[in-house]
Amino acid sequence: MRYLLSLLVLLCTLTTSCSQPQxxxxxxxKASFERLLEQMLPQRxxxxxxxxxxxxxxxxxxxxxxxxxxxxxxxxxxxxxxxxCILFVEMCLAFSLTLKEENPDFESYCDNLRQLRYRDGVAEDYSSRLLxxxxxxxxxxxxxxxxxxxAEIGGIAWPQEFSFMTTHTDSYRQLKEDPSLVEKIRSAEKYLNSFEYYYIPKADIASCEHLIRNGDIICFNSTTKGLDIAHVGYAYWQEGRLTFIHASSVEMEVVINKKPLTEYISGIKSNNGIRVIRLK
Incomplete structure (x- = not known):
């Protein structure tokens, strides 16, 4: 059975058109995508x-x-x-973008996913992934x-620095196996370090959460030196309380978080606040 599954994966990889990325x-x-497409088409x-x-x-x-x-x-x-967590947010967004196309199908979903996941939409090597x-x-x-x-809804400046990956190369298999990728990651860090960043501190979330809408992407700001975001999910109002939908590493599945956002983040010492992203 394991051999058969591996063969099927290989066939799916190799039968991609030569003119198309693998x-x-x-x-x-693919069947799971088709089922979801059938369910969601009436709401496109x-x-x-x-x-x-x-x-x-x-x-x-x-x-x-x-x-x-x-x-x-x-x-x-x-x-x-x-x-x-990030792949869940990415999957839902790529799928929704696909739904908006004239002829949504698995190939167009893959293209939308690639455009989100890789720098300039090109899967060249590990460093081309938006890590x-x-x-x-x-x-x-x-x-x-x-x-x-x-910043618009009450955030304050945060001295964000990007350096974690190039200062912790032993934590990444690909960087250990191919040190040449480290310089590519360092270039991405330098680029990111050229911008200003804002966050909403834990203590201020309650006063501005009314400005957060269903479907906003909630990014949990990390206090780890050189790292930006520790977790992500979609904002979700339920019974008058702001919570979020996310892939939980605690519950080991996608859930509507049981605790309100403010209560949840107050118990996470490695997060000092949130960033909020609105879809267009």
């Missing part, structure tokens, strides 16, 4: 923020699995039925897909 997926993942006229929320709600219960992209060689890898969430946000913002509203 994609790693299984027939089960909804605004983007509502589309991502409806998609996220349909993915409740999806297992949390870390490290699914850490495969060689580097290429777009597609999973619909297992995810981590810092801030760069993921910036590229999508430059494409007109979203905008950061942290």
């Amino acid at each position: 994609v790693r997926f299984t027939p089960e993942e 006229e909804l605004p983007m923020d509502q589309l991502v929320v409806q998609t996220a709600l349909l993915k409740l219960g999806t297992p949390y699995v870390a490290g699914t992209l850490e495969q060689d060689p580097e290429m777009l890898t597609v999973y619909m039925d297992k995810t981590d 810092y969430t801030s760069e993921w946000i910036r590229q999508a913002s430059d494409r007109g897909l979203m905008e950061e509203i942290t």
